[in-house]
Amino acid sequence: MVVAGYGDVTVAVDDQDDLFYTRAALEAHCPEQGRITVHPTPANGSQAALAHDVLYALGKRLAPGPSSPDVWLDSVEAAWLAAAAWTQATGVRHAVVPRAHLLILRRIDQLLAWRAATGVQLTLLWQRDARKLPPALARVERRLSGGDQFEALLREPGPIPARPSFAPTPPSMTKAAVPAPSPPAQQQLGGTRPALMRPGQQARPCVGAMATVHLSQAASALEINPEDAAALADLAHPLIAGALSVLAFTQARLGSLRFTRDIDITGDVGVIKLHGPGHQRCSLHAVPAWARSLLAAARAHHRLATHSPTNSMFDPVMLAEARYLRAHGKRLSPDSA
Structure with missing residues (x-):
């Protein structure tokens, strides 16, 4: 040898x-x-x-x-x-x-x-x-x-991996989602939008999750079946796995991921920020432990492709490939299709 x-x-x-x-x-x-x-x-x-x-x-x-x-x-x-x-x-x-x-x-x-x-x-x-x-x-x-x-x-253990550390998730984050209390008016998560906007004027994008996570309590993650979590973990494409995991633990609509950026996920992948139309009613959601590696992979994919942290992370699967997301969704929950 x-x-x-x-x-x-x-x-x-x-x-x-x-x-x-x-x-x-x-x-x-x-x-x-x-x-x-x-x-x-x-x-x-x-x-x-x-x-x-x-x-x-x-x-x-x-x-x-x-x-x-x-x-x-x-x-x-x-x-x-x-x-x-x-x-x-x-x-x-x-x-x-x-x-x-x-x-x-x-x-x-x-x-x-x-x-x-x-x-x-x-x-x-x-x-x-x-x-x-x-x-x-x-x-x-x-x-x-x-x-x-x-x-x-x-x-031999090998080099220290270049990935976020995943802190233990408190048990409360795996329970049914509870609406987070609304922050004061001056601290609305979509507060970067001007109070008065002319017709057709585009709202400025929100700041990221790290800048707002201290302003409001993140909504707790919804529980999903262990079989569904395992099926999501098996998916090979990081963006599809990450997108479907967010839809699973937030029950948000597919369109809510359209403006999700790298900076909308905290460094420990513990919280994600979703955006509403015109950046109104933007919300923070706790990321359950089972989904953290999936979102970390989506973010790593975004970074390895040399995209800006402020670019939409799920863009490649939000346009022509949105049907792929629906196809995977039907595979995960065939009875609901």
Whole structure:
């Protein structure tokens, strides 16, 4: 066993294809501890196949069919952007990829780009002669004395994940929603709107959630069935998962997400601000614990796509793709369709 390491990328060369190392790589999979094992799908010609494998390792399931919202993820850029967003939001620190010798050079480059975008530690298990390593992986080598050191390598925690910390949610936030008391007139959450507006004049946008969270109590989150929460967590597209989670725990209308921005979610993803027409009756809502990683992924997706914090976060699914949101909604609650 030879291990070549540079930066946060490690190539473990198992030229004997010893079952011990494969088994150790498989047993290393533990998303709860920030470590995943990605299984490359053999003989898959799709350019986005490896990104899909990463999404599967993260617990996401792509819905089949040409009318599925996840048809978006057939695009290479969209698939890797989703994989990077979920990686950051769920706090993955170490990714292990067995059978890396079967990957074509383009897939290896994609993996290295994903690692650079997310900051994870990446371990590739190369089960072939080390002389077959591509130039991108042929770096400084160091020899391990045996399997114990390889197992120790897999137990390393990896870099600190670049994601928000999720503070424990008070039990009261998971109960039925109670209307929040109205703040004083001078502290209305939509208070940036001029008192007198000419016909056709557009209201100025509200300030973000962090600037108003101290002015009013956030409405408590509505309870949803555990099965529905699990189904939302399985969704592969971060924007769809985030949007549907907000609709689920607020019972707001789809149009209320049209003006939701990065700055409308607090740093700990504990509160979100929704906007009414003309920025009147804007409201704060507590985010339940089950939805925080979903909203964190939507925000990570927004940031990785280099959008401004003041741009609408759900814009890509609020126009032509709004039907995808409805389709997923029907899948989650078929009896209500």
